[in-house]
Amino acid sequence: xxxxxxxxxLQFAITASFHYLFPQLTMGLxxxxxxxxxxxxxTGDEHYHRVARFWTTIFALSFGFGVVTGIPLEFQFGTNxxxxxxxxxxVIGQTLAMEGVFAFFLESSFLGILxxxxxxxxxxxxxxxxxxxxxxxxxxxxxxxxxxxWMQHPVAYTVAADGRLxxxxxxxxxxxxxxxxxxxxxxxAAVVTGSFVMAAVGAFYILSGVHSxxxxxxxxxxxxxxxxxxxxxxxxxGDGNAKQVFEHQPIKGxxxxxxxxxxxxxxxxxxxxxxxxxxxxxxPILVPSALSILLYTNRYAEVKGLDAFxxxxxxxxxxxxYYSYHIMAGLGTIFVGVMGLAALWLWLGRLFIANWLLWLLxxxxxxxxxxxxxxxxxxxxxxxxxxxxGLQRTAEGASPLVHSGNALFTLLGFLGLYLLLGIxxxxxxxxxxxxxxxxxxxxxxx
Amino acid sequence: xETFWYGVITLTLGIYVVLxxxxxxxxxxxxxxxxxxxxxxxxxxxxxxxxxxxxxLLVASxxxxxxAFPRAYAAxxxxxxxxxxIVLWLLIARGLxxxxxxxxxxxxxxxxxxxxxxxxxxxxxxxxxxxxxxLIRGVPLNSDGYFFVALWTDFMTGPEPGILDWYxxxxxxxxxxxxxxxxxxxxxxxxxxxxxxxxxxxSTVTGFAAVxxxxxxxxxxxFVQPSFQLNYAAHPVGYLFPxxxxxSLAAAIRFRRRGKEAAAFSASSLFILAMLVSTxxxxxxxxxxxxxxxxxxxxxxxxxxxxxxxxxxxxxxxIGLVLFCAYQIYAHRLFRGxxxxxxxxxxxx
Numbered sequence: 001x002x003x004x005x006x007x008x009x010l011q012f013a014i015t016a017s018f019h020y021l022f023p024q025l026t027m028g029l030x031x032x033x034x035x036x037x038x039x040x041x042x043t044g045d046e047h048y049h050r051v052a053r054f055w056t057t058i059f060a061l062s063f064g065f066g067v068v069t070g071i072p073l074e075f076q077f078g079t080n081x082x083x084x085x086x087x088x089x090x091v092i093g094q095t096l097a098m099e100g101v102f103a104f105f106l107e108s109s110f111l112g113i114l115x116x117x118x119x120x121x122x123x124x125x126x127x128x129x130x131x132x133x134x135x136x137x138x139x140x141x142x143x144x145x146x147x148x149x150w151m152q153h154p155v156a157y158t159v160a161a162d163g164r165l166x167x168x169x170x171x172x173x174x175x176x177x178x179x180x181x182x183x184x185x186x187x188x189a190a191v192v193t194g195s196f197v198m199a200a201v202g203a204f205y206i207l208s209g210v211h212s213x214x215x216x217x218x219x220x221x222x223x224x225x226x227x228x229x230x231x232x233x234x235x236x237x238g239d240g241n242a243k244q245v246f247e248h249q250p251i252k253g254x255x256x257x258x259x260x261x262x263x264x265x266x267x268x269x270x271x272x273x274x275x276x277x278x279x280x281x282x283x284p285i286l287v288p289s290a291l292s293i294l295l296y297t298n299r300y301a302e303v304k305g306l307d308a309f310x311x312x313x314x315x316x317x318x319x320x321x322y323y324s325y326h327i328m329a330g331l332g333t334i335f336v337g338v339m340g341l342a343a344l345w346l347w348l349g350r351l352f353i354a355n356w357l358l359w360l361l362x363x364x365x366x367x368x369x370x371x372x373x374x375x376x377x378x379x380x381x382x383x384x385x386x387x388x389x390g391l392q393r394t395a396e397g398a399s400p401l402v403h404s405g406n407a408l409f410t411l412l413g414f415l416g417l418y419l420l421l422g423i424x425x426x427x428x429x430x431x432x433x434x435x436x437x438x439x440x441x442x443x444x445x446x
Numbered sequence: 447x448e449t450f451w452y453g454v455i456t457l458t459l460g461i462y463v464v465l466x467x468x469x470x471x472x473x474x475x476x477x478x479x480x481x482x483x484x485x486x487x488x489x490x491x492x493x494x495x496x497x498x499x500x501x502x503l504l505v506a507s508x509x510x511x512x513x514a515f516p517r518a519y520a521a522x523x524x525x526x527x528x529x530x531x532i533v534l535w536l537l538i539a540r541g542l543x544x545x546x547x548x549x550x551x552x553x554x555x556x557x558x559x560x561x562x563x564x565x566x567x568x569x570x571x572x573x574x575x576x577x578x579x580x581l582i583r584g585v586p587l588n589s590d591g592y593f594f595v596a597l598w599t600d601f602m603t604g605p606e607p608g609i610l611d612w613y614x615x616x617x618x619x620x621x622x623x624x625x626x627x628x629x630x631x632x633x634x635x636x637x638x639x640x641x642x643x644x645x646x647x648x649s650t651v652t653g654f655a656a657v658x659x660x661x662x663x664x665x666x667x668x669f670v671q672p673s674f675q676l677n678y679a680a681h682p683v684g685y686l687f688p689x690x691x692x693x694s695l696a697a698a699i700r701f702r703r704r705g706k707e708a709a710a711f712s713a714s715s716l717f718i719l720a721m722l723v724s725t726x727x728x729x730x731x732x733x734x735x736x737x738x739x740x741x742x743x744x745x746x747x748x749x750x751x752x753x754x755x756x757x758x759x760x761x762x763x764x765i766g767l768v769l770f771c772a773y774q775i776y777a778h779r780l781f782r783g784x785x786x787x788x789x790x791x792x793x794x795x
Contacts, residue, residue, distance in 0.1 A: 061545075067498060068541040072534045074508050078523020079530050082592065085523070089516020090751035094759065097509030101766035104505055108498045109773045113780075116495045120780065158752070164516070166752025170762075399524035401594035410531045417535060424542065428549050 004404035005395055008080040011411040013380070015072050017373050018418050022066035022425075024372050027141055027187065028194020029059045030134040032225060037130040041123050049123075051217050052130070054437035055198070056114050059133075061432065063111060065425050072414070074100075080407065084387055084397030090166035091157050092147045094173060099143035106136030138187060145183050146174055151388050152379070153178035153248055165391070178248070181240035182379075188232045189375065192335060193368040195226030199342070200365035201433060203358040214437045216352055219342075219361065223351070227343040230335040238332065239294070245382070246295055249389065250304050252382030255315045256325035257291060259305040265289040266303035271326075274319045279306075315384045324377035331371040338364055447756045448746040451514040452733070454763070456726040458510060460719045462503035463574070464628075467718060469497045470574075471629015473540065473567020474622060475652075477560065479633060479644040484787065486560065490544070491785040492636040496777065497544060501537070513759065517591055517749035518733040525585055525593040526577070529609050533573055540566035568622060575621025579614030582725060583607060583670050584735035587742040603670050605737045613670045620659035627652035628714045631698065635707040638784050646702070649710075653699040660695065660721070664688065667728075671735065674728030684727040691720030 033055055040048035074096065077085045110132040118126065150156075156172030157165045167173055202218025205211040246253040254260075258269045260279045268290035272281040292301040306314060315321050342361060345351040351358075383389055387397040472493050480486045512519045523530055543563035547556055580595075583603050587593045598608035601615070610618075630649035634642055667674055678684050698713035729735065733749050736742035750756070 064498070064541065064545040067501065068538040071501075071505060071537060072531075074505060074512075075523060075530055075534055077512065078519050079527050080524070082520035082524035085512065085520040086517050086591075089512050089519060090755055093509065093513025093516055093519075093751060094755055097506070097513040097759070098762060098766075100502065100506035100509035101763065102769070105499070105502045105766075105770060105773075108502055109777065112495050112499065112777065117780065160752065164751075167755045167758075168752070170755075170758045399520075399527070399592075400590070401592050402524055402527050403594075406527055410528075413531070413535065417538065421538070421542070424546060428546055431549055 004402060004407045005398050007404055007407035007411050008398045008402075009394065011080060011407065011414060012073070012076055013377075014411070015069065015076065015414055015418070017376065018422075019066065019069040019073060020372065020376065021369055022062045022069060023137070023141070024190045024193045024369070025062045025197060026059055026066055027137045027190035028192070029055055029062070029198070030130075030137045030194075031191055032194050032198060032221060033059065033130050034134045035221065035225075037127045041127045044123075047213070047217070050437045051214060053118070054214070054432075056130075057432055058197075058429070060111060060115055061425070061428055063107070065421065067108070069418070069421070080399055080402060081387075081397050082399035082402075084392065086164065087392055087397065088151075088165050088388055090160075090164055091154075091173065092150055094167055094170060095143045095147045095150070099140055099147075103136050103140035103143055106132060107140060108136075110136060141187060141190070142179075142183060145186060146176060146179055148379070149176045149179040149182050152182075152383055154388055154391055165388075178244065181237060181244055185233070185237035185241045185375075188229050188237050189368070189372050191225060191229040192233060193372060195222045195229055195339075196335075196361075196365050196368045198222035199226055199361045200363075203361040204433065205436075206352060207355065207358050207362065211436045211438070219351065219358070220346065223339060223342045223346050223361075226335070227339040230332070230339045233332050234336060238329075243295060246303070249382065251306065251309045251313055252315065252321075254304060254306045254308075255318050256321050256378055256382055258322050259291065259303060260307060262302065262305040262308050264292070264302045265300050266291040266305075268294065269326075274322050276318065313385065315382055317381055317384070321378060321381040324374040324381060328371050328374040328378055331367055331374070335364075335368065335371070447753075447760075448514075448750045449731075450760075451510070451750075451756060452726070452730065452746050455507060455510050455514065456723060457719075458503060458507045460722040462500065462507055463722060464715045464718050465500040465503060466497070467571075467625045468629050468632040468715075469493050469500060470567045470571045471625040471627070472633060473563050473629070474571060474626040475630050475633065475645065475648050476567070477564050478648060479630070479641055481640070483556070485641050486556075487548075487787055488637055488641055488785050489633060490547070491787065492633060494544060495781050498541075499773075499777070501541070510763075514751060514756065515733050515744070515746065515749040516751050518744045521587065521592050521744060522585075522734055525587075525595055526580070526609065527594065528597055529573060529577065533570065536566045536570050536573070540570065571622045571625045572618035575618040576610060576614040578621070578722075578725065579617030580609060581729065581734070582617075582667060582674070583611070583613055584737040584743075586738050587734060587736040587744065588738065589742055591742070591744060603737075607737065613666055616659075616666060617663060620656075620663050623652055623655040623659045624718065627656045627698075628711075628718060631702060631707070631711040631714045634702065635711045636785050649702050650699075653695075653702070657695060657699075660692070671728075673735070677728055677730060681727075684724070687720050687724040687727055691717050691724060694720060 033052060036048055036052040036055060039045075040052050110129045113121065113129040114126065114133060117129070121129075150173060153176060155176050156167055156169040158168045160166055198218050199222025202215040202222060205215030206219065242253070258272065258274050258281045259266055260281075265288070267286040267288050269281055270285045270287065272284035272286070275282045289299045291303055293299055295301065295303060338360060342351060342357055345354055345357055385393050385395070387394040472489060476486075476489055480489050539562055543559040543566065547559035547563070550556075585593045585595060586606055596608045598610040599606060601608070601611045603611050603613055627649060630645045630652060633645035634649060637645065694713045694717035698710045698717060701710035701713055731745045731747065732743045733746060734744040
C-alpha cells in the first residue's frame with residue numbers, strides 16, 4: 001500500500017501538471033481576447049476581427065485539451081483519494097460542484113457562440129460572448145483555487161461525529177482569506193503565459209516575413225500585457241503570497257527558502273543546493289539579511305527555520321520543493337527583464353526591426369509554462385506531509401483498496417496517452433500558426 | 447432534503463445520458479450512415495457545436511454526487527477504479543477525435559479519427575450500460591464502506607461479482623442498442639437526403655432491437671436484484687415510470703415511421719429518462735447496494751454530507767439550473783433545423 005500511495009501521488013501530480021498547461025493559456029488568452037474583441041468593435045476594422053478569430057481558434061484548441069485532461073482530475077478525487085473524498089467531500093464538494101454547474105458550463109456555452117456564431121450574431125453579441133468566456137474561465141479558476149485554498153488553509157468547516165468535515169459557511173469557504181493572493185498570483189501568471197505565447201507567435205510571423213501586419217499586433221498586445229503582468233507577478237501578488245505562507249505555513253516557507261536554522265537577519269539564498277545530510281545549503285550565493293527585509297521590512301527580524309519544527313512535519317521532498325521555488329522565482333524575475341526590455345524597445349519604435357529581441361521573445365514562450373508548473377509544485381510539495389493542512393495527512397487520504405499494481409498501470413497509461421496528447425497539441429498548434437490569421441477558421445461544419 | 451438531492455442527481459445524470467447519449471449514438475451509427483466526406487461533415491456538424499456542453503453535465507453530475515454523498519462518491523469511484531480510468535481514456539479519445547479530425551485535410555488522418563470516434567463512442571456506451579448494471583446488481587461493500595471489483599470474475603452475479611457479468615454485459619449491449627436508436631433518431635431529425643435515409647433504416651432496426659433488449663433487461667432484474675420490487679410494491683405509483691418508458695419507446699418507433707422526426711426524437715429521449723428514473727425508484731434509498739450484507743449498503747442517509755451544505759446548495763443550484771435551461775433553449779434556437787454546410791467548409795474534391 002505504501003507504494004500505491006507514491007503512484008497515487010505521482011498520477012495526480014502528473015495529470016494535474018499536464019492539465020494545467022492548457023487552462024493557463026486559455027485563462028490568459030480570455031482576457032486578451034476581450035481586449036481584441038473590444039478593439040474590433042471599436043474600430044470596426046477587419047484586421048482586429050481576424051486577429052480575434054485567430055486567437056479564438058487557439059483558445060478553442062487549448063480549451064478542448066483542457067476539458068479532456070480536466071475530467072480525470074475530478075474522477076481521481078474518488079478513484080485514488082477515496083478517504084480524502086469521504087473526509088473532505090462535505091466541504092470541497094461544494095466548490096467543485098459549483099465549478100461544474102456555473103463556470104465550466106458558461107465557458108463551453110459561450111465558446112460555442114464565438115466559434116460557430118459568427119455571421120449569425122452582431123459584433124456586439126460576439127463581444128459580449130467574449131466577455132462571458134472570460135468570466136467563465138476566470139470563475140472556473142476561482143472555484144478550483146477556492147478548493148485548493150481550503151486544502152492549504154482550511155476554514156468554514158465543522159467536524160461531524162464520525163470525523164468527517166462539513167461546510168458551515170459557504171461565504172466563508174468562498175472568501176477564504178488565503179484565496180485572495182493565491183487567485184491574484186495565479187491569474188496574473190495565466191496572463192503572463194497568454195502574453196508570452198501571443199508575443200512569440202507575433203515574433204515568429206515578423207521574423208519569417210509572413211502575416212507581418214498581424215504579427216505586429218500580436219507582439220504589441222503581448223508585450224504590453226506581458227510587461228504589466230510580469231511586474232504584477234512579483235509585486236504585489238508574489239510578495240503577498242510569500243508573506244501569507246510565512247504567516248500560516250512557516251514550515252513551507254522555511255523549506256522553499258532553504259532556511260534550516262532559525263535566524264535573526266535571515267539570508268536569502270539565490271543559488272545553492274540543500275544538503276539533506278548536513279542540513280545546510282551547499283555552495284550558497286546569498287544576499288545577507290534579505291529574507292528578513294523582504295518579509296518584515298526589518299533587517300533584524302527573526303525568521304523561523306526548519307529546526308523550529310518537528311521533522312515529521314517537514315515537507316517530504318525538500319530539495320525538489322527548494323528547486324521548484326527557486327526556478328519559479330528566478331524565471332519570474334527574468335520575465336520582468338525580457339518583457340521590460342521589449343516594452344522599452346516598443347516604446348522607442350525599434351522593436352519590430354530588432355531581430356535579436358524578436359528571437360528572444362520567440363524562444364521565451366515555453367518558460368512561463370515551466371514557471372507556473374514550478375509554482376504549483378512549490379504550493380503542493382510545500383503543503384506536504386498534509387493533504388488538508390493540519391487536518392489530514394497525505395498518507396491517510398488514499399483509496400484503501402486500490403492496489404499499487406493498478407495504480408501503476410493507470411499511471412503508465414496516462415503517461416503514454418499524455419505523451420501522445422502533447423505531440424498532437426503541438427502539431428495542431430503548429431498547423432494553426434502555419435494556416436495563419438487569414439480567412440475564416442478552418443473547416444468547421446455547422 | 448437528501449431525497450431531493452437524490453432526485454436531482456438522478457435527473458442530472460438522466461439528462462446527461464439523454465444528451466450525451468445522442469452523441470454516443472451518432473458515434474455508434476456514424477460509419478454506417480455516412481459514405482462521403484461531405485456526409486461525414488454533416489453528421490459531425492449535428493453534434494460538434496453541442497457535445498462539449500453536454501459533457502459538462504457529466505462533470506456537474508460528478509460534482510453533485512461528490513458534494514451531496516461524498517461517501518458514496520469515494521466508495522464508488524475507488525471501487526470501480528479500472529473501469530472508470532478506462533472511461534476517462536475513452537472520453538479523451540472521443541473528445542480528441544471530434545476536435546482534431548477537421549484540423550488536417552488528409553484522407554488517412556480523417557479516416558483514423560472516424561474509427562476512433564466510432565470505437566470510443568461504442569465502448570463508452572457499453573461501459574456506461576455496464577456501470578448502470580453494476581448499480582442495479584450491487585457491489586461487495588465491506589463494513590468500512592469500501593470495495594474493489596475486478597473487471598470480471600466468473601461472469602456470474604452473486605456476492606463477489608466482477609464489473610462484467612452476464613447481467614452487466616447484457617446491460618452494456620442494451621445500452622449500445624438504445625443509444626444507437628436514439629442517435630439515429632437524432633440524425634434523422636438533423637439531416638437530409640442520403641444520410642437521413644440511412645439513419646432512418648438504422649433507426650428501424652435498432653428500434654426493434656431496443657424493444658427486445660429492454661424486455662430482457664427488465665425481466666432479468668427479477669433474478670439479479672429482487673429488492674427492486676419492494677419499492678414498487680410499497681408505492682405502486684412508481685410503475686408509472688417504466689410504463690411511460692415503454693410507451694415512449696413504442697411511440698418513438700411509430701412517430702419515426704410516420705415521419706414525425708422531432709416527436710420521435712423527443713419520445714426516445716423520454717424513454718431513456720423514464721427508464722433511468724425507474725432504476726432510481728427501485729434503488730432508493732440506496733446509492734450503492736451491497737451484495738455482501740444489506741447493512742453495508744450506502745444509502746442517502748449514511749452517505750450524505752452535512753445539513754447546512756445541502757441547504758445552501760439549493761440556492762446556487764437553482765440559479766445554475768435557470769442559467770442552464772436558458773442557455774439550452776437559446777442554443778437550440780440557434781442550431782435548430784437541418785445541418786447545412788457552409789460553402790467554405792466543404793473540402794475541395
